[in-house]
Amino acid sequence: MKGILRRYASTGSALLLGTAGLAIFTGLWALAAAKLNNEVLLPSPLAVLSTYAELLTDGSLLGDVRASIFRVFAGFFIASGIAVPLALILAYSRVLRGLVMPLIALIRPIPPIAWIPLAILWMGLGDPPSYFITSIAAFFPIFLNAFAGGTSLQHEHVNAARSLGAGPGALLVTVMLPSALPMIVTGLRIGLGQAWMAVVTAELIAAQSGLGYMIQISRLSLETPRVLVGMTVIGLLGAVMIGALGVLERRVIVPWNHPH
């Protein structure tokens, strides 16, 4: 009982502090905007808020959000679907590892934005190049973490399972996968963040919808409040999704790494 109360108290104080921090920041922002008195250089928080209302009522914000979220998830799922199995296969096969790892080491430093020309040449404008860019961005953190998870397999666990009658299939499902899972989930969380950053980059250049596109055309028409709406929505959605994945990780996917 006491423990529960204490936990509520600590959650409450964290909420309070967080809200206070945000309030102070917004206050400073409002002060700076009033002092500057220039809607294009720095719109006030109230102006941004009213633009929020305007874009919500005409429905364009939701349309852009939907387009961006869909691209993020498309890229994220494509990347996870390739990166996780590939990483585990490479973790367990020395020959394949030797064959593929140098290639990955060479491709990895290329920033996702450098792929945009090729993506547009191959796929034109629209959704496909955005999927491509977001999946490239999400791929490497997912792959590298899943690979580390696969190679962190402990001899004792394998030996214990074998001495308790586990064959190759049972070893894979009951030992290798769960022992790699914590690192895989860490990779997925980082990958999701990367996908959010990349979707905006892709939409700035290669798409005609979505939050990144909205930011870009608003910049051209000097509608800075809209730019700030786009930016804050991206921050909010990214934080919520990564937070949700964190909760899922602690409660459902790898509860053994977070007892209590």
Add this chain to the structure above:
Amino acid sequence: MARRTSPNDFRATRLPAATPPAARVAHLHVVGSDDAATIEATPRLHLDNVTVRFNARAITAVEDVSLSIGPGDFVALLGPSGCGKSTLLNVMAGFCPPTRGTVYLDGEPLSAPSAKCGVVFQKHSLFPWMTALDNVAFGPRRLGMPDPRRIAQELLNTVGLGAVANAWPSSLSGGMQQRVGIARALATRPPVLLMDEPFGALDAQTRSLMQEELLSIWDRFRPTVVFVTHDIEEAIFLADRVVVMQAFPGRIAQEFAIPFPRPRATDIMDDAKFIERRREIADIIRTEARKSFR
């Protein structure tokens, strides 16, 4: 049993190192009818000139070790680190194939890990992604035994951990984790229990409690136990036979019979014979260690 003659007859029971199987059979032949003697004479575990060489490191970890272990024996493998005692245990468990020689389990050559041998590791061998109960139920599930959860719960009760069946291993203390490890190894009712310094990472008090606990568990199930340790008192307290190993290369230096009656309590550690045997074994280990220093 022929091995445990008189509890006080220490000198007579001292065996030469690496008793050849034939000699051991003859030794066991003394009691019982011929049939019974033949059954008893088949060693549960028999190591025939086992050599393990790690070519990558150019190390001969174990050289020409022969050892016979009868059903229900409690054998301690004792020696300094690097003497190959853990490697020898891994060979018996089927984790590490010998470079030369053969291991026989119930007369059959052993080539892979067998569910007949339960293994308890030094530490960190519980599956962290399973609760204590699921760790113990793992073996019964893999072997298709009926009602694995009930088997696991009963074993956890036996080792005094029935109340924390649903805890994750990471939330248990080191001693509790080792008890779960012992329960897990016993869950498939293996005739052989191989223990690799299972209490080596525990503090002295917990260690002493665990030794007594182990003896009471052993008394209940009576498996054949091979117990690796570098602690002389632990070896004498627990085992019927203490096999002292030497390093570089790993060989059997000498074997001692420990005919203290069972059940044993910690007060035998104050017994003059216990102390004498401890000194004797310590001398051997020191002599061997000095040799390998040159």
